[in-house]
Amino acid sequence: MADPDAGARPADDRALGRPAVESSSTDGGTARGPGxxxxxxxxxxxxxxxxxxxxxxxxxxxxxxxxxxLSALAAVVYxxxxxxxxxxxxxxxxxxxxxxxxxxxxxxxVGTLSLADPAAFPDSTVWxxxxxxxxxIPLVLPVLGLLWLRHQADVAAEVAAEQAGTAQKSPPxxxxxxxxxxxxxx
Amino acid sequence: MxxxxxxxxxxxxxxxxLLGALSTLLRRRIGQAHLVGAAALELVLVVQAxxxxxxxxxxxxxxxxxxxxxxxxxxxxxxxxxxxxxxSEPTRWxxxxxxxxxxxxxxxxxRLLQLWQVTRG
Numbered sequence: 001m002a003d004p005d006a007g008a009r010p011a012d013d014r015a016l017g018r019p020a021v022e023s024s025s026t027d028g029g030t031a032r033g034p035g036x037x038x039x040x041x042x043x044x045x046x047x048x049x050x051x052x053x054x055x056x057x058x059x060x061x062x063x064x065x066x067x068x069x070l071s072a073l074a075a076v077v078y079x080x081x082x083x084x085x086x087x088x089x090x091x092x093x094x095x096x097x098x099x100x101x102x103x104x105x106x107x108x109x110v111g112t113l114s115l116a117d118p119a120a121f122p123d124s125t126v127w128x129x130x131x132x133x134x135x136x137i138p139l140v141l142p143v144l145g146l147l148w149l150r151h152q153a154d155v156a157a158e159v160a161a162e163q164a165g166t167a168q169k170s171p172p173x174x175x176x177x178x179x180x181x182x183x184x185x186x
Numbered sequence: 187m188x189x190x191x192x193x194x195x196x197x198x199x200x201x202x203x204l205l206g207a208l209s210t211l212l213r214r215r216i217g218q219a220h221l222v223g224a225a226a227l228e229l230v231l232v233v234q235a236x237x238x239x240x241x242x243x244x245x246x247x248x249x250x251x252x253x254x255x256x257x258x259x260x261x262x263x264x265x266x267x268x269x270x271x272x273x274s275e276p277t278r279w280x281x282x283x284x285x286x287x288x289x290x291x292x293x294x295x296x297r298l299l300q301l302w303q304v305t306r307g
Contacts, residue, residue, distance in 0.1 A: 017209050017217030020278035033277040040271065040286040044264075048294075051256045059252065 030088040030096065030152050038148055041141060042082040045134075049075035049126050070110060070125045074138075077103050081145060090156070097149050104142035107131055111139070187241070187302035191234045192295050198227040199292040202265075206272075206285030213278045220284055221269065227291065228265045235262050238302070247305055254301045261294045 031039050053071040061068055077099050084096030111130035114121045121128055131138030202223040209216055235258055248254045268287025272280040 015217050015219045016205075016212060017215040017220065017281070020209075020213050020215050020280070021276040032275075033279050034282075036271070036275050037279050037282045037286060040268070040283045044286065044290045047260060048290075051260070052253070055250070055253045055256070 030085045030093060030149065035085060035088075035148055035152070038141075038145060039082060039085045041137070042078055042085060042145075045126070045138070045141070046075060046078035046082045049078055064121070067121050067125050067128075070106075070127065074103075074106065074126045077106065085145070085149075088152075093149055093152060093156075096145065100142040100145040100149065103138070104146070107138050107142065187234065187238045187299055189299065191230060191237065192299050195227060195230040195234065195295055196292050198223060198230060199288040199295070202227055202288040203285040203292075206281035206283070206288065209281035210278050210285075215276065215278070215280045216269075216272050216284055220272070220281065224265045224269045224284065224288075227288070228262075231262050231265065231291070246302075248301050249304045250301055254298065257294055257298050257301070261291055261298065264291050264294075 029035070049071060053068060053075045056068040057072060081096050081099035081103065084092045084094075084099055086092070087095075107127045107130060110121075110125060110127035114124070114128040124133055126134060126138055130136060202220065205220050205223055206216065209220065238258060242251075264287045268284045272284040272287075275283055
C-alpha cells in the first residue's frame with residue numbers, strides 16, 4: 001500500500017522514518033523484508049571470512065593448511081549463500097538452500113572436531129568451537145537461513161497456485177513463468 | 187588508529203544500531219536520525235583512516251599490514267553500503283539492515299585496533 005499520511009506528522013516521520021510498508025506475504029523475494037537482514041549478515045561474513053582466508057592462504061599457508069582451507073571453504077559457502085539469497089527465484093532458493101545445508105553440516109562437524117582434537121586446529125577457523133569466536137552467529141545463521149528459505153518456498157507455491165487459478169483473467173507474471181499445469185510441489 | 191577515536195566511533199555505531207532496532211520495533215523505515223548518525227559515524231571512520239594512513243606513511247608497520255588495510259577499507263565502506271541498502275528497503279526491516287552494518291563496524295574497529303597495536307619490533 002502507498003503511504004497514506006505523508007506529511008501528517010512530518011517532524012516525527014522525518015526523524016525516525018516514514019511508516020513502513022507491511023511485508024505482506026505475497027510481495028515475496030528472498031531479499032525483501034527480514035530476508036534483507038539475512039543477506040546483509042551473510043554478506044558481512046562472506047567479506048570477513050574471504051579477506052581473512054585470502055591473507056592466510058597467501059602469506060602463511062604452511063602454518064595450518066587444514067584450518068586455512070576450511071576458512072576458505074567457509075568463505076565460499078557464505079558467498080554462495082549471499083548470492084543465492086540476494087537473487088531469489090527458484091534457482092536462487094535452491095542454491096542458497098544447498099549453501100545453508102553445507103554451512104550447517106560444516107559448523108557442526110568442524111565445531112565437534114575442534115573440541116575433540118584441538119591439536120588438529122592450531123589456528124582457529126570461522127567454524128571452530130561452533131563459531132564461538134564469532135558470537136555463535138555461524139551456528140545460528142544457517143538455521144535462520146533454512147527457515148526463511150522454507151517460508152519463501154511456501155509463499156512461492158501459494159502465489160503460483162493463485163496464479164494458476166486466475167491465469168485466464170489477469171496475466172502479469174511476477175516471479176516465475178506461470179506454469180501451464182499446477183506446480184509439482186504441492 | 188587511536189583508542190579515543192575507536193571509542194567515539196563505537197559509541198556512534200552502537201547508537202546507529204539501536205536507532206535501527208527502534209525503527210524496526212516501531213514498524214518504520216529509516217529516517218533522518220539514522221542518516222545523521224550514519225554520517226557522523228562515517229566522518230569519524232574517515233578521520234581515523236586518514237590518521238592511520240599518515241602513521242603508516244610515517245613508518246608504523248602492523249605485523250599483519252595486509253589484513254589491516256583490507257579491514258580499514260571495508261570498515262569505511264560499511265556504513266555507506268548499509269545506508270544505501272536500507273534506504274531501498276520499504277519494510278520495517280530497513281533499520282535492522284543498517285544495524286547489522288553498524289554492529290559489523292563496531293566489531294571490526296576493535297579488531298583493527300588489535301592489529302594496529304601488534305608491531306614488529
